[in-house]
Amino acid sequence: MNSWHEFLTMGGYAVYVWPAYGTALVVLLANAIWPGRQQHALLKELRRRSLHSEERPT
């Protein structure tokens, strides 16, 4: 690549190259963020359930 312009237009293939990279970015980011949130939610759920069972020992 010689110029920023050439980089953005991708030699006329921008409409194919950038959506391809956009898709990959979105999917990879989702897979990077999702497990952490799921872990956090699960720990919170387990904590709520353990507190709940302590208050009302059956």
Added chain:
Amino acid sequence: MFIWFHKLASPPYFYKFAGMLAPWLGWLSLFVIAAGLYGGLWLAPPDYQQGDGFRIIYVHVPSAWMSMLVYMVMAVAAAIGLIWRMKLAHAVSAAAAPLGASFTFIALVTGSLWGKPMWGTYWVWDARLTSELILLFLYVGYMALNHAFEDRRTGDRASAILALVGIVNIPIIHYSVKWWNTLHQGPTVFFGPRAEMPPSMYIPLFIMIIGFMVYFAAFILKRLQVEVLQRERNTAWVRALVAKS
């Protein structure tokens, strides 16, 4: 070495190990992929036929490669889970499936976007494309089956069997370009006298493949923590962990 490996198989030790290692691998994959993209999108020369359109290769090939590699990991873990009844092995399969499905989806979309300018169509029922689409259905089928049962053990076993049955699809994808006369590119030769790609083009490709592998290692470990927590939620160590957190 074996003791360490044996210890690793115990969920609480594995949970801590995964939690420590995943962030490092995550950041490492970011740098490796960034380096690969710099090499592939900026440094590599345009292709004499496809011009800059060929640069989709740096995301299409690594994701297609990973879609098959992850399925092999999933199938081997499913077999271990079924044969030795190791809960952790089923957790590996369950953690790998969404990542495998994601790589397959990326491979299909980027391939389709690459096909339009080069073949004139987004999709064709070509042997390689069709078997990759079947791979996506296998991943989705695995995930659906895994969560279809109230008892997680049943779900694990049922989906493990599907994963094993689906193995036959992997060689079909790999050799489809050789067995059938496919529109899809045949196996590219990287090394030796008949190398079709100059180093300035294939080195970034190798870097991207390594980057995707490190990414997979990082985030399968992260998903494994969730899978282990779900499967072990009634155990003492999880209760202790929850109380502490």
